[in-house]
Amino acid sequence: MMAVSAHVVSVCRGPGPEVCGSKAAQWQSRGPYSPHRAGATASGRTGARQQRLLSLLLAALFIPTGLLGQDTIPVEQGVRLGITYTPGMRPGMLVLNGPSRELLDSVRAILQRDMEFSDRYEMIYLPGGDSLVLGVSSPSERGGLGPAGEGGVAEHYVNYALYSALGADYAVSVLEESDSSLSVNVYDVQGQAVRTSIRLEEGDPRSVEFRLPVHRASDAVVRTSTGEPGIAASRVVFVSGGRVYSVDSDGANRRSITPAGARAFSPTWDPTGHKVAFARLADDGWGSIVLQDLIAGTQSVVAATQEHLNYGPSISPDGRGLVFSRGWDGGTDIFAYNLAQNCCLERLTVGRLSDNLSPAFSPDGRRIAFESTRVGLAQIYVMAVDGTDQELFAPYDYGVTGDSHSPSWSPDGLNLAFHRTVAGSPQIFVMDVRNRTVRQLTSAGRNEDPTWAPDGRHIAFKSNRTGAEQVWVIDIETGRVRQLTRLGGARMPNWSALIEEPNQP
Amino acid sequence: MRLTLPITVGVAAILIAAACGGGQPEIVPGPDPDSIAREQARRDSIAAAQARADSIRRAQEEEERIRRQRTADSIAALRRETEEVRQMIARMVHFDFDRYAIRPGEDTQVLEQKLAVLQTNANLSLEITGHCDERGTDEYNMALGMRRANASKQFLVDRGIAESRITVRSRGEEVPVDSGHNEDAWAQNRRSEFRVTAGGDVLKRPGM
Numbered sequence: 001m002m003a004v005s006a007h008v009v010s011v012c013r014g015p016g017p018e019v020c021g022s023k024a025a026q027w028q029s030r031g032p033y034s035p036h037r038a039g040a041t042a043s044g045r046t047g048a049r050q051q052r053l054l055s056l057l058l059a060a061l062f063i064p065t066g067l068l069g070q071d072t073i074p075v076e077q078g079v080r081l082g083i084t085y086t087p088g089m090r091p092g093m094l095v096l097n098g099p100s101r102e103l104l105d106s107v108r109a110i111l112q113r114d115m116e117f118s119d120r121y122e123m124i125y126l127p128g129g130d131s132l133v134l135g136v137s138s139p140s141e142r143g144g145l146g147p148a149g150e151g152g153v154a155e156h157y158v159n160y161a162l163y164s165a166l167g168a169d170y171a172v173s174v175l176e177e178s179d180s181s182l183s184v185n186v187y188d189v190q191g192q193a194v195r196t197s198i199r200l201e202e203g204d205p206r207s208v209e210f211r212l213p214v215h216r217a218s219d220a221v222v223r224t225s226t227g228e229p230g231i232a233a234s235r236v237v238f239v240s241g242g243r244v245y246s247v248d249s250d251g252a253n254r255r256s257i258t259p260a261g262a263r264a265f266s267p268t269w270d271p272t273g274h275k276v277a278f279a280r281l282a283d284d285g286w287g288s289i290v291l292q293d294l295i296a297g298t299q300s301v302v303a304a305t306q307e308h309l310n311y312g313p314s315i316s317p318d319g320r321g322l323v324f325s326r327g328w329d330g331g332t333d334i335f336a337y338n339l340a341q342n343c344c345l346e347r348l349t350v351g352r353l354s355d356n357l358s359p360a361f362s363p364d365g366r367r368i369a370f371e372s373t374r375v376g377l378a379q380i381y382v383m384a385v386d387g388t389d390q391e392l393f394a395p396y397d398y399g400v401t402g403d404s405h406s407p408s409w410s411p412d413g414l415n416l417a418f419h420r421t422v423a424g425s426p427q428i429f430v431m432d433v434r435n436r437t438v439r440q441l442t443s444a445g446r447n448e449d450p451t452w453a454p455d456g457r458h459i460a461f462k463s464n465r466t467g468a469e470q471v472w473v474i475d476i477e478t479g480r481v482r483q484l485t486r487l488g489g490a491r492m493p494n495w496s497a498l499i500e501e502p503n504q505p
Numbered sequence: 506m507r508l509t510l511p512i513t514v515g516v517a518a519i520l521i522a523a524a525c526g527g528g529q530p531e532i533v534p535g536p537d538p539d540s541i542a543r544e545q546a547r548r549d550s551i552a553a554a555q556a557r558a559d560s561i562r563r564a565q566e567e568e569e570r571i572r573r574q575r576t577a578d579s580i581a582a583l584r585r586e587t588e589e590v591r592q593m594i595a596r597m598v599h600f601d602f603d604r605y606a607i608r609p610g611e612d613t614q615v616l617e618q619k620l621a622v623l624q625t626n627a628n629l630s631l632e633i634t635g636h637c638d639e640r641g642t643d644e645y646n647m648a649l650g651m652r653r654a655n656a657s658k659q660f661l662v663d664r665g666i667a668e669s670r671i672t673v674r675s676r677g678e679e680v681p682v683d684s685g686h687n688e689d690a691w692a693q694n695r696r697s698e699f700r701v702t703a704g705g706d707v708l709k710r711p712g713m
Binding site: 263286311312325327328403405406419426448449491 | 603632634642643644645647648649650651652654655658668672673674675676679
């Protein structure tokens, strides 16, 4: 075992605490699969996965006594071992088990789900019994939980060959550190190196405050391994029974933001993820815009919205401006208000015989997409932030295309989501902002009110596809859909940006 | 009668006191006939006066009762009329799906009746609230409800009612009258509701 440790140092490379397994390196260097990994193509990778799956079985057999010899056994193509992978370029991701402890297991469960919901990996799941042997373990005490040595996680034994055989391009471990913090470690299986190590303070796995740092670690894993933004440390607000609720991006940690009894409507996040604006419908029939500070727990009514029916707020990307819909005996139009200076109510549209509503800021803060009935059926328009240059945004065929509503601008500014009636049912559409081509994303049930995740790849929306209205999430790359909320009559979802860490006092 | 009772009691008390005096050794002289007659005359006079007063009071009470009854009848009539007019006001106007035009026929008649009520009752002010069925976007339905309320208001304003007498509201699809998920429920929920905001204590029925 000492020899193993010594070898570890010699083969390690890459940033961060260096962790690698020498046995694995030796095995793989002589194995038949290295060429596949070196020049991976889509089809080649799939074949390699199948081969690696077979070698998993063999590896599992040989682990207790050593890893030599499996590579000489011929591999049959097309053998499946009960784990299904879809072909594609997505990297394989394995969240490692062990050492076992309630806190660590909770963190692993959250991480694994976040990885799954990022839709950026082929997730590798194994039956519980098998996964026991996959854990990162200390070389000095196999199967037991031992303190990490002076080199921290470097003392742990990381079986790259096995993870590779399972089809993993990345593996993630959750370990206990000597200073009673936790570390989330990302292993580049192909490069046989630790890509990054994220430190987490220990906390109560049942507390809601503990989940957000874990989600942030998940996003760091996604950024490290794919170079793309994650969505784990974000939340979705929605309305049910007149209350605004918030759930984490994985659907857990549901909390009510507004008290029972008040009729809340159309919630939206501010850019920091610390505040939510919504309309409060009063007994006298008016609606005012309320800003709820989730950190301070305070509430304030936007003074300029205490008269008339104000709703549908959208906060500018710099957090300084607010636009909203206002209904009164003059119709329904879009107004702007300066939140930063608490002044300067301004009317942006003059509908006269038509309604203008549901404004949505572009991510650069320069334009506002909105819905208008100026040609009869509601369609999607766009204007400059001062109300000038109003024009049709999402193309349609007069008399053919259904009504269109609820525009939402993707965080990268490249796409606009909205819903449009097709054969009597609203469906989610996405328009490429540059060439204004439109494609339909959904077709099952009624699907409405799209809202973008911070990665510009996922969209939450309201759907009745399984009966009652709930909020669902679709990955626009793969079309994969999951149910986010489990609360009757959930509607009007709005997805936050990545939630910023509160300023240190 | 109230006056008679103390007198009777007083006389009785005197008689009892006199009877009790019988235990004394002196010879009691017989009653003076004149004083008995005077006492009798006094009692008759009091009774006669009492009867006259009672008679007058009964007459006054009867008058008061009749007057009150007449007032009550009149108030009840006013209330009935007010209630009847309020029911006219409360009649809803319904709409086609995703439309806000006032339909000819019953819905127009309902609004014409309200027009007459507003013309007859110059102090009356109304609030009109537009509602939608559950289909359609939540925010869009807020605007559509407002449009329905405004269309109902415009019908009345076009026919001479001052704009200031009618306020408008919208509740979108938030307040259905029928929580069902079918065409019947939706048809009921696509509506304008009318509520008195001022001058509705006493309402006159419009002359038909």
